[in-house]
Amino acid sequence: MKKKNLNNGQNNSKSDLLEERPTNHSRRNLLKGAGLVGAAAVSAIATSHVIAADSASTNSNSKRIAPREALEALTAEEAETLAAICDCLIPSDEHGPGAREARAVHYIDKSLASHNNGSRHNYSVGLNAINEFARKTRGKSFPELPLDQQNSILLAVQTNKISGFIPNGSGFFNMLRSHTIDGTFCDPYYGGNQEFVGWDMLRYPGIRLGASEADVSAGASLLPNHQSAYDHSTYTKLADNSLLDTEGGDGYA
């Protein structure tokens, strides 16, 4: 498998999402992964059995259908403003895709309805403050402004030059930045890092259940395997318990 082209998501439009995409997994890569782990765990029959079985069952999402997605937490205007901010923070540029292709906004919206729900109110207040400032000083909402003006407003937020944030501009900015990074580089299961663009950006070769000395020596030249943690059925709700080692503490689970 060729290393994924960093630029192939750059012109990602809505029509792209409607097309069927080829799978990220190749049979060869799967077999290679299973073999390496199996060899390393040769003395551990039960465990290598689980891993090998997992690796062989990871290829599941061969077709992608454009999903109908709710905004779970954000309003439409908040989502648009946030999308423009994420574009500034991790831009799609000549170096390849950014937060947009990773769908960081989609991730953040979902997270505000779950593990980041404590920040929901701060987003409303902060995004509104940014738009108010944009309209007052430049006559347009933040998403309508040219990139250089957007960047200068964000810099002003980051350096506490604008008021109206919880706890303050830099605190709000740091949260936005942190969540945008999470949405760009998290496991794709959470709705961000789509098509593994974030992991490819960092040359992270991907989640493996075992890493041999050869894997580690290869470093960034190791082929990215483009797998979510939850491509391994052990960790999913409906895992086949008959595959699991029942010695030790598990019997009391």
Add this chain to the structure above:
Amino acid sequence: MPKRLAKTDVVIVGMGAAGGVAALPLTNAGLKVIGLEAGGWLSPRDFAPDELRNGSRNWPQSVQKAASEAPTVRATSSDTAIQGGHPMMNAVGGTTMHYWAQSWRLNPWDFKVASETKQRYGESRIPEDSTVEDWPFGYEELEPYYDKIEYTVGISGQAGNVQGKKNTAGNIFEGKRQREYPMKPLRSSPFTDLMGGAAQSLGWNPFQGPAAITTELFDGRPPCQYHGFCNKGGCHVKAKSSTAFTVIPKAVDTGNLDVVTFARVTQIITDDSGRVTGVDYIKGSETFFQPADVVLLASYAYENVRLLQLSKSRVFPNGLANNSGQVGQHYMTHHQGAPVTALFDRDLHNWYGLPAQGVAIDEWADDNFDHGDLDFIGGANLWVHTDRKPMSAAKMSTFGETRNWGSDWKAFIMKNADRTNSSYIQKTTLPYEGNYLDLDPVVKDPLGFPVTRITARYRDNEKRIAAFSQEKMEQWYLEAGAIKIVKYGLGNSMGATTHAYGGTRMGLNSETNVVDEWGFSHEVPNLGVLGASVMGSSGSRNPTLTVQALSWRTAEHLVNNWRSIVG
């Protein structure tokens, strides 16, 4: 009224690193043990390689007892205490499920900080407000128990001193040990080789530290797969020697241990003679009284202290075992902060691996170097390790090279995500007057019981070690080819951490210590305390192996002296 259950020989409060170990010698001797645990059983299926769930969502610590009673923190008694987080985990196995698993023996000096300092440099070198005392015994007394844990729980490592024979592949500063580790150390990596080579060219002695992680088939468990996700995650193949996968199942197999999960102990009950008779606990919406001949308190340092302080009675109006007023005193959190971070000009190949796969330097730890011309005592163990994850990699320091967002920043992390490393420097921390744990007068848990209040700050001795060790760390990174260095602040107030010590200190003097040299209360003969809350010095390395050695020793003492302790 609590529902009264059938009496048992021993009740252990907490089935974690300490309680899990104590259960085995007790049940092997035929004693009937009830292990009360606030969490539940977990299995390798629960430990997904998921940085977001384990880290940002804080999965290992969510939905549990400890989080609902997190301590409040303040630097001095004139500050307002603010409630923070709780770093520990409620589960069978406790925090050994997701810890880094570094499993050190303390250095012999750590047992005798007061007398050794006095002898070598004079008494004036012990900071005036420090309450440090020697332990009631030396390293030699604990050596057989360290050995017992290493071979029973399963520790990998490279010995540096077997019966006086030094081996520079291991830690030449360690105390004499009777034999090698049961397993070879975790393997090296391109990064640890780089750092090891640099240390050697500085004339230092680098070595791979010990870990409660298998490196070969051990007791039916497979070796480490080096995939990462060890930090805040359990092991998907049980290579991490958590008590949940080692001593606790063995104790259950004896037929003498009954683990009661999701049991929240609210009080230790005392009779009019001042002996403990059992514990009250809540499970579901019912309250139970579990009678026992002996109670072993084995929760984390904060909870050990808190449960004693909450267990007031006619005989102990200030809290159980606290007529001396010593419960909560001599509290320390290990100074693990003040790190140094480096940027290299090449990829470090650290995307896989684990925090326990690293290189240690002990030249500047404890009293391994001459402090004659220095203004502090003690020192620091320097540690660098593998393991990197994409979200945290993207949050790396920018070393002043770029703003931390936008196109330039994106280009920076694309180039440097695998080129940075942050050190882990564990420093000697001393106990002081004014550093203590008590019950918060305002903040309560959902049951209405006050939470623990931490009042503590690092003093000059800790900050001087921090500054000194940062210099050494910088020197080491530069020797290895680092092109940029960032040093962080030296630290001030001591928040809730994974290395909390003291509060029920062990010592011969009943006026300055809560438990005796065996871990039993000076005031309550059938109450034992397990965990780092009994430790009177921090050492400059992770506490768990010492906690486990002490726990085995206390349990063995109970077995050997059952009649006199039960009375």
